[in-house]
Amino acid sequence: MLLTALISGLVLGGTYALVAMGLTLQYGISRIMNLAYGEITIFAAFSAFILFSTFGINPLLGMAIVLPGAFVFGYLIYGVMMQPLVSRSSRTGSLEVDSILATFGLLFVIQGVMLITFGSNYTSYNYLNFGVNVLGANIAANRLLAFALAIVIGGVLFLVLTRTRWGTTIRAIAVAPASAPLVGINVNRTARFAFALGTMLAASGGVMVSMYQTFNASMGVVFTMKALVIVIMGGLGNLMGALVAGLLLGLVETFVATYVDPGLTLASTYLIFLVVLLWKPAGLFGKAAGR
Amino acid sequence: MTRTIIGFVLVGLALLALAFMPTQLGAYGVGLLLGMTGYVTLASAWALFSGPTRYISLATVAFFGIGAYTVAVLSEAMPYPLVLVTAGLIGLGVALVVGLATLRLAGVYFVIFSFGLAELVRQLVTWYEVNVTGTLGRYIFLPISATEIYWQLLGLAAITLLIGWWISRSRIGLALKVIGDDETVAAHTGIDISRVKLALFAISATIITLVGAIQAPRWTYIEPAIVFNPTVSFLTVIMALLGGANRLWGPMLGAIPLFLLFEWLSANFPNHYSIILGLMFIAIVFIVPRGVVALAEDLFKRARRKEAAQ
């Protein structure tokens, strides 16, 4: 019982972390508070569904189409919408508020497009939906896959960020965006790349989520908020933080559902979030300054 | 001084005119005024705290919902005015507890924290209703007409603006400007930052709670999904920011056009509402980045400069 709860909690947490990691890249490095994040996730989920149900392309192969598309989309959005805001904010310092407002608008646009293209129905399909025995616990194969993907993406990105020159560049921007250009870093290009990468991660989360969760065009904000909670809890811009916070939330939810009361799972999610923030105002792995 | 008096007289006249309007309008006009006044009050109350401190709070709907729920629970047990007072006190109490615990968070941490708070309150209310009272969804059968709700909201809006005006002129107002600009500097000038922040948060939250309480009788049926709808928080923020959260009249000038815009869009483009709304938002960020009021001031200054140059 305990082991089952532990394993299913970890797997659930992995799927949360997968969705949250892209957001932490976007906020931590590009400094864009992207409220339309969940809409990207849902759009990717719909794309995976269409590819699977209409063209018979399985979601894993579908990723080969969806992910580059998402990357290009993120790249364009940053260039067209965010860049002017970023350059303006060097004078006014209002990027946070501006990006909240602009992406809030983007949220509505994407949602509206989805409502017209896909309708408002709940959508669901089955792929890799069978149990796999992990140390005695019965886990859905699609969730296990999402968990694995989260670990792989988290691991690879972590290595890239800490071991490569490009990673150092990115971290330099995250730590000191104003002084990075002094050492010859093209902040703009790197931020744009990070934003596009984040969009791609959002889409990969969406494809995975579509395999095991029912979704409709209005559900994006649920993902955005869950991702934000995880990102903030882990410490902004901190990939490891997002992974750990995601796993923690998954564990808390499963344990509360198993041992306390399923009615309190979501309450406990927010409670643990609030407690973590009160204990460490900058998140589990954040720098103490708070920002 | 005379200017202030003239200003007060003008505002007073405007209020009278607004209070008189329901007699001239049909039910829809009253509903429109009611909704608009509700959001004007929410945005103004939100800006009382968030304007000067630059803390973006998404907890609006937590207090709004607490107000509505208090009315739903107590409406049959107490006379209505007492219910409103109780709702306000509950809002105040929650705000003080939350404020004490959270106001040391900064920036986006506070944003998401406040959102989490709203969700937590909603989940706890749901859990309580399901497990303790065994029902979900409550009925409010209070004999209060839309016009009466509107008048109450109008009064509350006036009080909110008065508080905002008073704060901006008092010593606290000066202190707040310093907090917004630089908290460290503010701390060195001997201002008790945390107490000022807490007081503002409590005032703002109490007003928001009252808005929820006053509006509740309009819906007949209440459940957490209805009164803790996060859209309320988002709209409040957007309206205040659009108008300019640092100006007394800013939130109002953001709330009124946006509210009318929403109404017009949902009436004329029910199927393309989202897309048009989104595009307009994006346009707003690019065209009026600092809010309507700041833009108007800029234009005015420019015109004056031109006059002076001629």
Next chain:
Amino acid sequence: MTLISRRNALRVLGTAVTLLAGVSAAAVSAQDRSSVKIGYAVSITGGNAGGAGITTIPNYRLWVHEVNEAGGLELPDGSRLPIEVVEYDDRSSAEEVVRAVERLVTQDEVDFVLSPWGTGFNLAVAPLLDRFGYPLIASAAVTDRAAEFAERWPGSFWLLGGGADYAGALAGVLGEAHAAGDINADVAIISVADGFGIDLVNAARETFAEAGLNIVMDRTYPPGTTDFSPMINEAQASGADSFVAFSYPPDTFALTQQAQVAAFNPDVFYLGVGTPFPTYIGANGDNAEGVLSLGGIDTSNAALMDYRQRHEEFIGQAPDFWASQMTYAGLEMLEEAIRRVGLDREAVANELSTGTFTTILGETTLEDNQLRDLWWTGQWQDGVFVALEPSDRDGASEIRLPKQPWQGQ
């Protein structure tokens, strides 16, 4: 400086006031009667869009299309007037739906208002429509207090029954199966913490005990839950032969998937809203076989089958097997009432309350403003969600137990 902004503010305010006054003055008053105006506010966007998009909106559109194809609504003198539609999006907000209905009545001056989607929203607009003297045919609201509401608002009609009806019927089904020795007396129940789920589970606690059933697990989960494995594990461990979930669409789909993963194969598998959706069988195929839920259809009813055909052709998707038919039948009743008594709203309400109508459901009459001839329990059988309960009603199918185990993918 403050004065400047204040003066500006007042100027803008003045403009807004003038504008508003203009809007109200421009309200149409001409009644030359070249059409019948019918308005509705439903959740096109927001959290309720998923439900409204399958049960309510398609049926409204289909009905308007069909009536206008036929030349319009027929009046007592035999003349026909086409329907002019005024459609608003309430954005899943209670305040919006109230204001939209006020707008329909006082600005657009529609002749009739169709009901919004959801129990709460119907209750929010009911007092309003009552005050304005408009009938309300609530076809997507489940409430146990329908009788009380019909008394409070005499022009309100409730077509979808109450939680106690559905739970009571289920208790009957399970009690009978237990008495026949097909299943043990133990039932595991989970319910969504929402008005609907709570109504049903409260009723189930009483009626199940009366039917000799024993509730061994009784859990409530918040809306938005996505991981049901802890609850499924608990249900599996409880040894109950019957699993009952009073769930909402996303949960219904998730439960089906996660029960397959856990190889959880109770003899009775009952889920809530969403099970009778065409997307449910689309996603689950043969695995839908044997799943029980609310609603159901009588496949021997030719009119109903014809309606399903037309719906699929016009909308591009089949209607659900529960509330869609009641929604459409409600519209047919309105159409017929107008044919008999004209456009006088009070007369129409009176006719709805007392008349007998031929709809896709068959002979339809309302008792105390409520439709009571409903199918309470149904089951997926060979790709169709057929009606089981009340079993003594014509067209009821036989229950098939136990549900077959989940098939591998």
